[in-house]
Amino acid sequence: MKNIFSRLILLSLLTLLSYRCFCLFKKVYFKVATPAEIQFEIKDFYSSKFKKDAEDLFTVYLDNQKKDEFNPDAFSKLLSEKIPVFKSLNWDLDLHKVAKIEICGCLPKFVVNQNFIIAENCKVFPKEYFEQFDNSKLKELTVSPKYCKGEIPECFYQFLQKIPSPIWEEYTINYEKPTFIKLSGIVKKFEIIVDEKAVFDKTKLTKLEDIYQDVENRKLLKKSLKSGTKKLAFDLRFDNRILVSRSV
Structure with a gap:
C-alpha cells in the first residue's frame, strides 16, 4: 500500500512537471519561431461595441509589432485594461507556424434588479454589456443595492450558484x-x-x-x-x- 501511494505521488509530480514544461515550451517556441500567420477569434462577447473594440485593439497592436515580437501576455494585459468583460486570452502555435489567438469574454450568470448582470468573474455589469445574450435564460433576483456595484464577494456568488x-x-x-x-x-x-x-x-x-x-x-x-x-x-x-x- 505504501509503495502504491508513493507511486501515485510520483506520477502526480511528473504530470505537473510535464504540463509546466509544455507551457514553457509553448512560450519559448512562440518567441523563437516566427509565426507565418496569426489567426484571431473572439468568443463569448455579447456586445457589438466590445467586439469591435477587441478587433481594433488586435489590429492596432499587430500593426505596431513584428510577427516575431507578438507577445500574448502583453496583449492580454492590454485587453484587460481596455475591455471590462474580457476574461482570458488563449493561444497556440502549431507546427505549421500558424498562431491561433482566442479572446474570451466572461459569461453572464444572473440578472439582478432588472438592470444589472452578475458575470462568472463575480463582477457586476450594466445589462447592455450583454445586449446580444438571451437574458431570459438567466436566473433573476432582487438584491440590496450594495450588491450592484463593482464586484460581489465570491462567497455570495457561490451561494447563488448553490x-x-x-x-x-x-x-x-x-x-x-x-x-x-x-x-x-x-x-x-x-x-x-x-x-x-x-x-x-x-x-x-x-x-x-x-x-x-x-x-x-x-x-x-x-x-x-x-x-x-x-x-x-x-x-x-x-x-x-x-x-x-x-x-x-
Missing part, C-alpha cells in the same frame, strides 16, 4: 443580506423568510404546503386578509420551529 433549482422556479428571490432573504411564491399564496442556511432546509420547505392548508382550513387566513395582507409569511430561520405571521 440555490436549488426548485427555489428559482417557484419563488422570486429578494436578497437583503445573508440573514434575511425573502422568497415570494410565484403561484403559492405565501412568502418565506430564510437565511443562507435555511434556504437549503428541505424538511421545513416540504412542510409549508401542509401548514398553509391547515391555516386556511382553520379560517386563520381570513383574519390576515381583513388586515389588508394577501399572503402569510413563514419564517424558517429558527431551529426546530417555523414562525407564521402576516407578510410585510
